[in-house]
Amino acid sequence: MGEFELIDRFFRRPVRRQPLGIGDDCALLAPAPGMQLAVSSDLLVEGRHFLSTVDPARLGHKCLAVNLSDLGACGARPVAFTLALSLPQADAAWLAPFANGLLALADEHGCELVGGDTTRGPLTVCITVFGDVPAGQALLRSSARPGDEVWVSGHLGDARAALEVFRGRLSLPTPAFEKARARLEQPTPRVALGQALRGTATAAIDVSDGLAGDLGHILRQSGVGACLSQPALPPLMAISDALATDPALACVLHGGDDYELAFTAPAERHQAVIRAAARSRTPVHCIGRIEAEPGLRLRDAQGHITSVRDAGFDHFA
Structure with missing residues (x-):
């Protein structure tokens, strides 16, 4: 041929x-x-x-x-x-x-x-x-402002969990692995959600290189920082107690290949975000807030705050 x-x-x-x-x-x-x-x-x-x-x-x-x-x-x-x-x-x-x-x-x-x-x-x-x-309605990375809420769509970390199984570093039951593998190999692009968020979200990015790294692009281009709530992070679909273990939390924060949307919106538009998510039939989670102080931070269930590395995957690093 x-x-x-x-x-x-x-x-x-x-x-x-x-x-x-x-x-x-x-x-x-x-x-x-x-x-x-x-x-x-x-x-x-x-x-x-x-x-x-x-x-x-x-x-x-x-x-x-x-x-x-x-x-x-x-x-x-x-x-x-x-x-x-x-x-x-x-x-x-x-x-x-x-x-x-x-x-x-x-x-x-x-x-x-x-x-x-x-x-x-x-x-x-x-x-x-x-x-x-x-014209003029595209969602950019450079318009997040202090006080904005930080949101993500869907679930994070499953693609990375599947990759770790392939690498022999993680073991999952077969049904959980197949669910995670589907997330790695057949992601769902959140096109409808992005269109529904026009006029509501202030900044957005797709999560391809990890939540922390991709959100970091928004923070640097907008000249702001953020604090995320660990209990509010969406759990892995493949692991029921996803955020109870360090490897699972690392998958959520630093795993790539999720192709979910991370975005920001003013707190007064909270319900508008919920309505946009409903119109696009996309689950969303409010996971934190934009702050004036640069950098990315994580607050755990006890209120302790730690700094989070906000560098994503780099092919040449």
Whole structure:
């Protein structure tokens, strides 16, 4: 199977709307009047971002999900994406489920595949996603203010727990491990929540490199600090007493690959956040408050406060 047959067989689809689809040298994107274009790219490399044993359908899902998560963090609506794919070989048995997982999530969010590239090489997937957001309404990292509440969506730490099982550093019962593994390999991008939070949240980021590290980006870009409540942190889905042990707390604070949203909002908008979460059918948790003093701190159930390292995962550290 050649390169162009591969594209035609697995990735060419009828265009439902502008922009133009696969077949030209460029996709043509034109944001609607009053809208801004939101663009994000992510590169996933075998052995670094995913294991060679991952189900290809789940991998296809995740490769797009991590990009859609960035759009969610900005409050943007998905429009289109491009796919650059490096493959050791053109294996139809692998490509079919990969494409199915990728395109099923694309269809769920109305996001069209409009171009890309393929080549022979180590298994690597690079997706660039395009969305739109009303001009001036994008959620940024730089607008958190002292007194704002700190929120997160969903659950944190399960993806890291699954990775620790793969590494042989943690043991989980099989049902708990399978639940955590699904969180690692098939995350849910919080696109609807991000859009629902426009006009309510002051700052937002997706949690890809760990809550402490990603929240740290908001704190530094906003020039503020934060204190989180340990009892308010959402527990791991896979471990019932998640925050009772140091390894579990580390998974919640420093684990990556959650692709939940961390965001801030004024305390007087507390109920507005609850309503936005209900509209988007997304669970949310209020976990702390923004403070003027720089740095990230954690208050335990006894009221003791400790400093938290707010550096996230770094590929080159």
